[in-house]
Amino acid sequence: MASTIRVRATSSGDTTEVQALIQHPMDSGFVKNAAGALIPPHFIQQVTFEHGGKPVFVADWGPAVSKDPYVKFSFKGGKKGDELKISWVDNKGVSDSSTAKIQ
Amino acid sequence: MTYSIPGSVDETRRLILKGAAVVALAGLGGIRFGLAPALAAANDKYPEAAFKVKGTDDAIKALYGKTAEKSDKVKMDAPEIAENGAVVPIAVTTTLADVTSISILVAENPNALAASYTIPAGTMPSVANRLKMAKTSNVIAIVEAGGKLYSASKEVKVTVGGCGG
Structure with missing residues (x-):
């Protein structure tokens, strides 16, 4: 299975900018399907970005985050070639993780 | 778990x-x-309860246990009019020092709290993401810096809601 996580991490000397796109339905639990039944909530709750074994960014998400969520942040201390670990877990306990090299 | x-x-x-x-x-x-x-186990526990609270004030209390004061040092970049409420790009940045977390709330959503980000030392106090909005609403950015809460808000008009119905 292909990874659900797409990450681009670019270093500009001092800081590293990270952009992540995750494939996930992010169902809020308020939307009805064609038959009129509520689609149960299914959304990512926590995304963790780690560099050098330490978290550099933690996202706690509710169902109001858009489908196929996107997030951007930057941190200090990353170098080109370093690995960035990204992992997420949703409200059903499903999870995925991936690593990206800082460019 | x-x-x-x-x-x-x-x-x-x-x-x-x-x-x-x-x-x-x-x-x-x-x-x-x-x-x-x-x-x-390595991180903060997911604040499940705070995501289930209805109003903004209660959600902020549930998440941080205190109230926020308005600050012009919290900058929010959000559209005036969002054509599609399902995908509203919102960015928050601040010039405040010692920022430990940034949260974004949508007042008129069924549950106000949309996203909350932990900012460890060394990470820039700036985040961009995309949120769903049920209808035209105030969007509130909360920045926790030096143990205090600072906020900024902006009304975003939504022409097509993003929470179905």
């Missing part, structure tokens, strides 16, 4: 992560075996 692991948590976690990376590289199916609890 368990959030505690006996023994040397760090070691265990590193090993699990290493294993996970190898599996992912080898392309052997999804990783769905207990990785999440191991990871969560």
Whole structure:
């Protein structure tokens, strides 16, 4: 299975900018399907970005985050070639993780 | 889910992560075996209750246990009019020092709290994401800096709601 996580991490000397796109339905639990039944909530709750074994960014998400969520942040201390670990877990306990090299 | 692991948590976690990376590289199916609890152990617990509160004030209290004061040092970049409420790009940045977290709330959504980000030392106090909005509403950005809360808000008009119906 292909990874659900797409990450681009670019270093500009001092800081590293990270952009992540995750494939996930992010169902809020308020939307009805064609038959009129509520689609149960299914959304990512926590995304963790780690560099050098330490978290550099933690996202706690509710169902109001858009489908196929996107997030951007930057941190200090990353170098080109370093690995960035990204992992997420949703409200059903499903999870995925991936690593990206800082460019 | 368990959030505690006996023994040397760090070691265990590193090993699990290493294993996970190898599996992912080898392309052997999804990783769905207990990785999440191991990871969560290293971080703050997911603030489940705060995401289920209705109004903004109550959500801020549930999340931080205090109230926020308005600050012009909190800058929010959000559209005046969002054509599609399902995808509203919102960015928050601040010039405040010692920022530990940034949260974004949508007042008129069924549950106000949309996203909350932990900013460890060394990470820039700036975040961009995309949120769903049920209808035209105030969007509130909360920045926690030096143990205090600062906020900024902006009304975003929504022409097509993003929460179905």
